[in-house]
Structures are given as C-alpha cells and as structure tokens.
Amino acid sequence: MEFSYRCSLCARSYDITPELTLCPTCSAQQQPDQPLHGVLDVELVGEVGADFSVFDLLPVEREFFPPAPVGNTPLWEPRNVRASLGFPQLYIKDDGSNPTASFKDRASYLVSAFARKFSINEITLASTGNAGSSMAGIGAAAGQQITLFLPESAPIAKLIQALQYGAKVYRVAGNYDLAYDISLDYSRRKGGMNRNTAYNPMTIEGKKSVALELFQQLGRAPDTLFVSVGDGCILSGVYKGFRDLKQLGLIADVPKIIGVQAEGSDALCRALQTGEFTPRPAATVADSISVDVPRNGLHALQQLKTFNGELMTVSDDEIIAAQVRLSASTGLFTEPAGAAAFAGFIKAAPDLDRNALTVVLTTGNGLKDSRSAQLGIHLPEELIGSIDDIL
Numbered sequence: 001m002e003f004s005y006r007c008s009l010c011a012r013s014y015d016i017t018p019e020l021t022l023c024p025t026c027s028a029q030q031q032p033d034q035p036l037h038g039v040l041d042v043e044l045v046g047e048v049g050a051d052f053s054v055f056d057l058l059p060v061e062r063e064f065f066p067p068a069p070v071g072n073t074p075l076w077e078p079r080n081v082r083a084s085l086g087f088p089q090l091y092i093k094d095d096g097s098n099p100t101a102s103f104k105d106r107a108s109y110l111v112s113a114f115a116r117k118f119s120i121n122e123i124t125l126a127s128t129g130n131a132g133s134s135m136a137g138i139g140a141a142a143g144q145q146i147t148l149f150l151p152e153s154a155p156i157a158k159l160i161q162a163l164q165y166g167a168k169v170y171r172v173a174g175n176y177d178l179a180y181d182i183s184l185d186y187s188r189r190k191g192g193m194n195r196n197t198a199y200n201p202m203t204i205e206g207k208k209s210v211a212l213e214l215f216q217q218l219g220r221a222p223d224t225l226f227v228s229v230g231d232g233c234i235l236s237g238v239y240k241g242f243r244d245l246k247q248l249g250l251i252a253d254v255p256k257i258i259g260v261q262a263e264g265s266d267a268l269c270r271a272l273q274t275g276e277f278t279p280r281p282a283a284t285v286a287d288s289i290s291v292d293v294p295r296n297g298l299h300a301l302q303q304l305k306t307f308n309g310e311l312m313t314v315s316d317d318e319i320i321a322a323q324v325r326l327s328a329s330t331g332l333f334t335e336p337a338g339a340a341a342f343a344g345f346i347k348a349a350p351d352l353d354r355n356a357l358t359v360v361l362t363t364g365n366g367l368k369d370s371r372s373a374q375l376g377i378h379l380p381e382e383l384i385g386s387i388d389d390i391l
Ligand SMILES: *Cc1c(COP(=O)(O)O)cnc(C)c1O
Pocket: 102, 103, 104, 130, 131, 228, 229, 230, 231, 232, 233, 234, 235, 288, 289, 335, 337, 338, 363, 364
C-alpha cells in the first residue's frame, strides 16, 4: 500500500512527513475563529482482500505501534433496547472500552506510531480532556513524553488520568482555544510532534479504524450510524474508513451517517444551514463535544454533503435521560458525549427504517465524568442501620 497526503480543499498532494501538518497554501488563508483551512487527508493506493488487517490500511508500519490493545472494541447487541424501540438490527459499538476509556485512543495510537517512526519522543497537545488523557496513556505504553495543555473546565477524572500516566500537564486559565494556541506555540519553540485534533492529519486517519472494524465485525457496512460531533474529527474519521473500503471495492456505498450535536454546542448544524461558521460560546453537559469553533468543521461538512449525511441536535436533558436509559437497559455506562449519539438515535427512531442495520457509537466510559452522571440519578440520602429501617 502507498500513502500520501492530499489537501481537502485544493487537492494538492504531498509526501507524508512529520513536519507537514496543514496544506501550506490553504492554511495561509486561515481566519481567526474559523475551522482549520487545509486539513490534509491521507490517500492510499493499493489493493487488499476482505480479510485485511487494519494495520494494512494505516500509513505507519505495524512495528512502530505501542504495546497497547487499542480498538477491536466490542459490538453490543442490546436486547432490551432492540425490543423496546423495535429495532432488531441495532448494535452499539462501545469505544469506551479502549485502554484509556475513550475513542481518542484510535488517534493517539497512530500519532504515537508516527512519532516513533521518525524518532520523535515528545508529543504535545491541547485537549478538553479525553484526547489528553488518551495521548498520555498511549504515550506511557510507548515510552514517549507527553505534554498536555488543559483548559480550566476539564473534568477532574480526565486530569487525574493524564497525571497517573505521567504526562506533564499545564492547566490553562481559559478555554480550549487558548490551550490550543499555547500548545502550538510550545511545539514551535520546543519541537516534537503536535497532536492537536485535525491539525495533525494522523488524528483523523487513526479514527478511521472504527469503520474498518465495523465492516469486519458485521461482515458488511452498517446502513446507518449515529456519531456524536464536537470538532468533527470522529465524523471525518468514520467517513474516511468507509471511503477507503469503497475505494478498495469492499463495500458498494458509504453508509448514512447521522452526526449528533448538543443544542448548546451546535456549530456544525448551524453552518450546514447557513453556510458559514459563526462562533458562539458552547455550553453543554457533554464536555467532550463542547466546542466554540469546531476545528475540523470545514472538512466534516464537506464529507457530510458529499455522502448525504445528516446532522441533528439533542438537549442536555435528552442526553442525561439517554445516558440513564442506556445504562439501565443494557449495562453499558457511557459518558454524556457518548450518550448524545444514543439520544439522537432515540429521537430519530420514529423516522428510521426499523429493519436497517443501525449502529450507535458510544465514545467514552461513564466514569470519566461522574459529576454529570449524577444528574440522571438520585443518590440515596438516608443511612440505614438495620433491615428494619427498610422493611
Ligand atoms: C472527542 C469526543 C467526541 C467528539 O469527537 P470530535 O472529533 O471532537 O467530533 C465524542 N465523544 C467523546 C467521548 C469524545 O472524547
């Protein structure tokens, strides 16, 4: 298999090198408070059979990947939800079961291998939580130094997780955008690799592995897939995987993908309607999809339009209700950003084909944000001293 970069805007091709992040021509047009211009896609040339290994389709050789069991996440067959909503072919792909308990490991895994291939030992990033704790954990497996810039608002469990893995963590007095700018300045001055989402092309490319796995687990592509959307990198990664499968002749069509945003962080939905990105401060209980400016917004919208994808929003109440419903009816406890995809499915269910092969992607473990998870339950307040107190 041969790999190269291609700009998602101007279609210029480039060799893959760690120094190149965005298309030099298109990124020169970058405006403040706008999604990244000139995000690079990885293009592949070659052929494989249906029994391919995911590594065959990744642009770094297998020997460079760290010893961590990323991906191959379980595909649940949620009997109770299937019955109660009447969807006999519903599946849930649980990416909260990755090593650091979020989908972000798919990106960190490839970034780590890419850095190792070029003998780069420090990886830097800004993160609202999961990307940072993921890179810290995968970096620990690889023996790489991880430097992380976290905004004030990151949930404490994600901060603790990154510190447990031995990352150097700086807490930023401000939001993700400030953390992002500082992390780029840091990389410019100190070198190393920067893993910022969409800025590093390997983040989107790494995330495609979920689509390849779904194809292998199901023996075909799903008909419909629900994905929660913040910066839009998972969305683009999922599309990339199916695009590769189509190019390789293994599937006939790219599935219908429905991106789900929180009402309080709906920049992509608004841009799909109006044609432009207007920054608005985000506020939602689902911290992992709370973004003011979706970094990968242009690329994600381009994919959605090309493949007739859809976008929808769900309220925080719907997210919290969906989180509890999923936990209590399946045993799968996902964080609010993961529950958002399930909330989207519940909301859209009346308009969907009930016999379609439908997959909901849950992207993070529920214990990552225990404070939000408390919103949907009642903690018992009274203490009991004997069985007589309750019988
Ligand atoms: C990052 C993240 C998302 C959203 O991914 P984007 O690429 O930002 O759209 C969804 N769920 C979880 C748990 C995440 O960590």
